[in-house]
Amino acid sequence: MLLEKSAVVEQKKLLAALSVGVLAVFVVLPLWWKTTEVYRATLPYKEIEQLSNRENVITITRQIVVAMLLEDDAKRDDLFLAKIQEYLRITEQVVRDNRYVTLRYIIKKQADGATLNFLMESIKTAQTIKEASDVVGSLLDSQTGHFCLVLFPQSLNSNLFNSVEPRVFVSKHRIALVQLSSVSEDDTALITRTLDVVYGGTDLQSVLSESLHLQNKETVNVDRMRQLRPSAGVQLSFTLLNTDPYILSSHWNIEDAIDGWLRPFMAHRGIRYLCSFYIESQVLYYTDLELNPVKRNGLYTISAENLPQALSILESRMGFQVSQLPNLNFVVYVSPINKTPLYLYHPPDWQHGYTSLFSPQWGGLVVYNHDSSNGSDHHDVLVDMHRVMPTFITQLKKLLGLPELERDSVDILIEEVPEHGVLNWQTDRMLEAKMVECVSFTLTTLQSLLRLLDEVKNMVISDKIQQEVMHSMGKLIKSKEHSSDGKLDLAFQLAKQSMHSAEMAFFDPSILALLYFPDDQKFAIYIPLFLPVGVPVFLSLVSIIRQLIQKRKSTKQD
The missing domain is CATH 3.40.390 (Collagenase (Catalytic Domain))
Incomplete structure (x- = not known):
């Protein structure tokens, strides 16, 4: 009778220890591991990598309207158009190697006969260069963001430029009146120099490269270091x-x-x-x-x-x-x-x-x-x-970061503006450089964030960070689309919002919550708590296994 009771008690102890061990291994341990893991929202790693490696993230479109009042000389028209196209082709080639920017020029020749005749009569009767420029601006809608290049011979109005030495007048809007004497290399060089003054020309490459920090430290423009980001x-x-x-x-x-x-x-x-x-x-x-x-x-x-x-x-x-x-x-x-x-x-x-x-x-x-x-x-x-x-x-x-204008040219006169004023095409060049700078900072920030989160596995990735990253990517893509359509203002605003969202994600406070709480520290904290309980459970499981082995051997012997 006593042996039977003793066997029942041993069996109950065995079952109790076994149940505690099973509960600890299959319930407590997984529950502890699950409750101590870090929440990591899904981020579009591949999409950001593709966006960073994709060329031509931004396309800058510039349109030039050429109005030629060169009387009835078709050969002269073709010559100047060919020279302008060659200049623009060289400018595009200079920028082509840039990873993030593509420059695209659109040339439109104002071929409406009535418009050309009106321009010709306006320049003939104009008393001042500014008066002629205002007439051209009102007719060709110079506020649309494009640049108008008006070429006319010296014989059309020889008195218009008498008050000044230059043969080119550039208004505060995007209007340039160019007085030509003959079809010569000097005239074509004068036209290209005018485009350089207004649109930056080949200097655009240095501006964009400095914005992207692609140049050598020894050649970085000091002016870029002065500017606020x-x-x-x-x-x-x-x-x-x-x-x-x-x-x-x-x-x-x-x-x-x-x-x-x-x-x-x-x-x-x-x-x-x-x-x-x-x-x-x-x-x-x-x-x-x-x-x-x-x-x-x-x-x-x-x-x-x-x-x-x-x-x-x-x-x-x-x-x-x-x-x-x-x-x-x-x-x-x-x-x-x-x-x-x-x-x-x-x-x-x-x-x-x-x-x-x-x-x-x-x-x-x-x-x-x-x-x-x-x-x-x-x-x-x-x-x-x-x-x-x-x-x-x-x-x-x-x-x-407003670009300074080249006022030392003896051939080009830029209309003076008030000290507190700026030219429209000045702000265009500034917004282009700032937009590229925003894109560069955004991509760099997103890449740094992904590398950080990939290397530190226990760092928190909250839903807020995920939303900011997705918002940054969406704004960046829309910025490229608007810049391709020539909507520079909207493209810059979207690029700036994209950069702001990327920074908000990178500097989110939740990222630092478990930065100094890696797995080894996790074990160091919980082992002193689990060890006093875990050792008896482990020894009980070892004892149960031994008893089962002995019982199995005794059964085989019987």
């Missing part, structure tokens, strides 16, 4: 430095200056599409550059070599660092009474001083000299913003 917004900070208000009280009318100078500049089509601007202004009292000017020939001079340190100290006191947006600082420094006039210089050439400083990625500084010879102990200085704002606008153009 494309972003959703830029904060513009205007600061007036007042060193000692008891002796020198400085004032400025910054509100009217912003409304009169800065807002018209920001309202331009290309600048408005580039980014959003947030403007702040302040007056800092008892703030100096903390430099010791050296007096030479009655003038106080400051070496530009000492200014970076002074600007760093000044930036810590301006208080605009709370914004997450890129910040550009524009500072007006009113020279102290006992140190005026004050000029900056690059050593050792101290004789050629200047009053403004441009700092890449930072902003600009203007030294405002005033009249301190009234003999009074207290001076009130009202800053003339007409002296300051043109300099700030010029510095802002450089920081945003």
Whole structure:
């Protein structure tokens, strides 16, 4: 009887240990492994790789309308058209090797006889070049984003260009009036040089290559390093430095200056599409550059070599660092009474001083000299913003990446625009470079993200990251489609949105949640918890296996 009870108890112990072991192996262990794994949403790895390797991601289309008022000389027409086509073919060839960009030119000859006659009569009766350009612009709709090249002989209106030396007039719209004397190499070279000035010509390759960082470091244009990268917004900070208000009280009318100078500049089509601007202004009292000017020939001079340190100290006191947006600082420094006039210089050439400083990625500084010879102990200085704002606008153009125009050509005259204005074809060239830059950053960011997630297997890939990656890819594809259709503004906006989504995915906080929690640390944390329970379960399973083996052997012997 006791043996039977003992056998029943042993059998129950065996079943209990076996059930615990089975439960631990087939339920607890998989459940623990499943609950501790990292969620990883599916990402389109192959699609992004194909998108990165695909050539001609962006196609830039430029259309040139050629209106030839060359009387009845068909051979001359054919010659000039052939020369223009050859120039454009060379330009396309230069850009063809670029991985991300294809340049496509479309040439249209304005062959409507009535239109040509009207243009001819308009140029004959025009009193000024600008008047003739306005007539051409209103007739050919120069606002459509295309460039109109009007070629006419010198005999058509020999007095039109008498007031200026050049034979080419380029308006602020996309109109170029070219006065030709004869069919010669000089004339064809003049036409190609005009296209170079307006559309960049072969220089487009360097602009795009610098945007994509494809060139050698030694040949990268310094101007590209000065510019801000494309972003959703830029904060513009205007600061007036007042060193000692008891002796020198400085004032400025910054509100009217912003409304009169800065807002018209920001309202331009290309600048408005580039980014959003947030403007702040302040007056800092008892703030100096903390430099010791050296007096030479009655003038106080400051070496530009000492200014970076002074600007760093000044930036810590301006208080605009709370914004997450890129910040550009524009500072007006009113020279102290006992140190005026004050000029900056690059050593050792101290004789050629200047009053403004441009700092890449930072902003600009203007030294405002005033009249301190009234003999009074207290001076009130009202800053003339007409002296300051043109300099700030010029510095802002450089920081945003607006290309500078070639104004040193003796053959080409570019219509002057206000200091706060920009030309339409200037913004086109800027948006092209910025669009390519956005595409480059987007593809680089997506590729880096995929490599990171592929190498670190336990890194979280949330649904938000998946959505941002898909959104970035969709916007990038749409940007290419719109750029192929010539819709440059919309293409740039989509490319910028694509870059922003890629950055949001790359810098998502959820990615770092388990970055420092790899599998070895997972085991290091859970083994101390599971080991006290796991060892008895494991020993019980070993004991059960031994008993089953012994029971099997005894059964065979019986």
